[in-house]
Amino acid sequence: MRDAEILVGYDGSTDASVALDWALAEAERSGQPVRLAYIFEWLTVASWVGPGVAPGIWPDDTARRQVDDLVRKAAADAATVHPGLTVTGEVYDGPPALVLQERSTDAGMLVLGSRGHGGFGGLLAGSTAVAVAAHAHCPVVIVRDGAAHGPADPVTVGVDASEPSLVALGFAAERATQRRVPLRVLHAWTPGPGGAAGTPDERAAVEEAVEPWRRTFPELEVAVDLVGGSPAATLIEASRSAQLVVVGSRGRGGLAGMLLGSVSQQVIQHAGCPVAVVRER
Numbered sequence: 001m002r003d004a005e006i007l008v009g010y011d012g013s014t015d016a017s018v019a020l021d022w023a024l025a026e027a028e029r030s031g032q033p034v035r036l037a038y039i040f041e042w043l044t045v046a047s048w049v050g051p052g053v054a055p056g057i058w059p060d061d062t063a064r065r066q067v068d069d070l071v072r073k074a075a076a077d078a079a080t081v082h083p084g085l086t087v088t089g090e091v092y093d094g095p096p097a098l099v100l101q102e103r104s105t106d107a108g109m110l111v112l113g114s115r116g117h118g119g120f121g122g123l124l125a126g127s128t129a130v131a132v133a134a135h136a137h138c139p140v141v142i143v144r145d146g147a148a149h150g151p152a153d154p155v156t157v158g159v160d161a162s163e164p165s166l167v168a169l170g171f172a173a174e175r176a177t178q179r180r181v182p183l184r185v186l187h188a189w190t191p192g193p194g195g196a197a198g199t200p201d202e203r204a205a206v207e208e209a210v211e212p213w214r215r216t217f218p219e220l221e222v223a224v225d226l227v228g229g230s231p232a233a234t235l236i237e238a239s240r241s242a243q244l245v246v247v248g249s250r251g252r253g254g255l256a257g258m259l260l261g262s263v264s265q266q267v268i269q270h271a272g273c274p275v276a277v278v279r280e281r
Helices: 014-030 061-081 096-106 127-135 163-179 200-216 231-241 262-270
Strands: 006-009 034-040 043-045 053-055 087-093 109-113 140-143 155-158 183-189 222-228 244-248 275-278
Touching (some): 006 096, 014 109, 034 061, 061 087, 109 127, 127 140, 155 163, 155 231, 163 244, 183 200, 183 231, 231 244, 231 262, 244 262, 262 275
Parallel strands (some): 006 034, 006 109, 034 087, 109 140, 155 183, 155 244, 244 275
Antiparallel strands (some): 043 053
């Protein structure tokens, strides 16, 4: 999907602008086209069928033109700053999470701000971002305003030998190679009696998973760390000194019916850098 576009959820908010900047920097490295997607669901009071809300329509043509102008200007400004990239914008109608999920089928990556105009201050990641990360058909990157990192900071990935984490490992190795930064592979283990370290078998399993990527990208510097503690806490702490944290949609402990595991949800909510949630298509 390297030629597939990077889709950016865009609503004109500060968080969306930060997400767009991240996506444009990613596109500079990959050469992928970028598409801004503005999705808005108008709701009207459905008094004729009882209390509640129902899908509405654009209140007037002026509002629609204003949104079209907003997206067109943002795309044009981005193309001016990044003249080597193809940047377009489009307005879609419907429930934001559902529309983004549908559009992700043809995208190579979907990038979102942690909160849009409808976000609550107490939630670091809004409901739309979490829902899309759970259901999208491509990798989802959630970017938070104010999440600073250095250009030499590593790409960090959590690996627990589950299939989603191995897919995440490949995604992380490609991103680290593009950025020419180290790849840090983290495996969290539960301390045994006396605080015993992770078993040699655990390290061997992680090293075996990493080996194909060492061969594929021989120039890539890879560090494998086994860390005692919970996977979520370990990755959140590691995010303080990473430029990107990559997780699988579900880990080894996930329930088959859960599309987004508890570790992924916690990392999305609390990481100090952008988070990529990756699953097999």
